[in-house]
Amino acid sequence: MLLIVRCDVPKAAPEKNPTLVVATDRLSEGDSLLLAEFGQKHQLEIVVKEMTADSLMQLYLQDPYGLGIDVVLLHHAYDMRRVQNKKMLEPLKQGKFPEEALLTESKLFITCGIDPFICVTKENVRINIYDDLNNHPFFLNLSHKSKTQFFAPYEERLHRAKTFEKLEQLHTNVVPMKRWMADSSHAFLTTYSDYRMKTPEDSLWNKFTEVQFPNSATSGVFHDVLSAGIIQQSSHFATATKLLEWLTSPEINKRLTANRGYDSIYSNGEYRRFTTPSEALMQYHTMIERMLKEIE
Structure with a gap:
């Protein structure tokens, strides 16, 4: 039973x-x-x-x-x-x-x-796409972590050698931080959050008044x-x-x-975003880090 x-x-x-x-x-x-x-x-x-x-x-x-x-x-x-x-x-x-x-x-x-990667420029300076930075000396206000994410879309769309060429070309026009003065650059490449969190004491920013969202009309703003x-x-x-x-x-x-x-x-409202999901871009971080180490 x-x-x-x-x-x-x-x-x-x-x-x-x-x-x-x-x-x-x-x-x-x-x-x-x-x-x-x-x-x-x-x-x-x-x-x-x-x-x-x-x-x-x-x-x-x-x-x-x-x-x-x-x-x-x-x-x-x-x-x-x-x-x-x-x-x-x-x-x-x-x-x-x-x-x-x-x-x-x-x-x-x-x-x-x-957090879009934006360009903040002086009056009458246009940065329609990120590659336009090759035409001007510019301030690069990005941390290592931000740079890795910023350059990932290049690696997604270009051959590795072409990506390295892009990084090297942009790096050539970066003004070293020790030479950061208002008359030594026409543009900042920075994150929107850093720009929004600037304080009145950050007098250097006062010369840069135009906020621009590069690539908005093409592949979309990197972020x-x-x-x-x-x-x-x-x-x-x-x-x-x-x-x-x-x-x-x-x-x-x-x-x-x-x-x-x-x-x-x-x-x-203000811009169109780059559409590749962040998780898909993460696979390129390690390669971008290697390139940055070689260039910097």
């Missing part, structure tokens, strides 16, 4: 005072208020930790199961690639994200903000991205997913990106 007895498995009690931990490499003043709204809505505490991608990866290497971080928010595609390559991210299989969030093919991260993902072994995967959905909703996303000087993922 087979006796089947019902056995009720006790359900885990709801966590008291749950805490969602967000790690970001750049903390803005408005983040606390913005995330506190989400915490209040879902009756949980939000803890934001400011740390570099390097620090995050080091902590994960030391203890992948005890990292204690749920969500990562990074300001360069370069860093999200490195985090992704360390297999630190949990696939976002359950979220309902807008098309504008550009959920990657791997489903490992989403886009939360756009970096603010991206977000969920760390593997997150204790609050469902809630972390809701946070990412919330950060990519129209009203909240505009506030999130405004805090950082980025464009919202819903912004489409």
Whole structure:
């Protein structure tokens, strides 16, 4: 005789005072208020930790199961690639994200903000395409991480030797930082976020008044991205997913990106974007780094 007895498995009690931990490499003043709204809505505490991608990866290497971080928010595609390559991210299989969030093919991260590579010039100087910078001495106000993302579209579309030629040609016209004076250049190549975050004390910028979006009429403006993902072994995967959905909703996303000087993922007025997804461009970062090392 087979006796089947019902056995009720006790359900885990709801966590008291749950805490969602967000790690970001750049903390803005408005983040606390913005995330506190989400915490209040879902009756949980939000803890934001400011740390570099390097620090995050080091902590994960030391203890992948005890990292204690749920969500990562990074300001360069370069860093999200490195985090992704360390297999630190949990696939976002359950979220309902807008098309504008550009959920990657791997489903490992989403886009939360756009940071166009712009030219800021003196009056009557036109930079219609990035190659026009070859006609002028210019200030290059890009970090190594930004350069890697900026040049990736060249590597996608050109033969490797041609890409190197482009990098070398542009580098020839870069004015060394020690010679940065208003009369030594006609243009800045920079990110929109850096330009928006300039202060009145940055007097050099005052001579450069025209904001231009090169390639807008051709292949589209190159850009970096603010991206977000969920760390593997997150204790609050469902809630972390809701946070990412919330950060990519129209009203909240505009506030999130405004805090950082980025464009919202819903912004489409001033320029046309380069359309290749950031995840697809990441494969070219390593090669661009090698070229930059040789040139610089």
